[in-house]
Amino acid sequence: MIVFSLQCSKGHAFDEWFSSSDDYMEQKKKKKLACPTCGDKKVEKGLMAPSVGKSAPAPAPACGAPACSNGACPMSGIK
C-alpha cells in the first residue's frame, strides 16, 4: 500500500491509500476519486508527488517548515 497526497482543483489536500500507483491511475480513470471536502472529481496528485526529471530546484518555500526541503512543504501548491 502506498499513500498519495491528492489535491482537488479547489486546492483541498487530502490523503488516499492505494495498492499501487497503477491502482491510483485506475481509480482516477474511473473517476472514483473525489475530494472529501467539496466532492470535486478533478483530483491530482498533490504535495507528495515525486518530482521526476526536475532539473531546477523548487522555489524557496515561504513557511520554513522542516518538510520544505524535500518538496513536501504543506504551504506549496496551495493558493
Ligand SMILES: [Zn+2]
Ligand atoms: Zn475540494
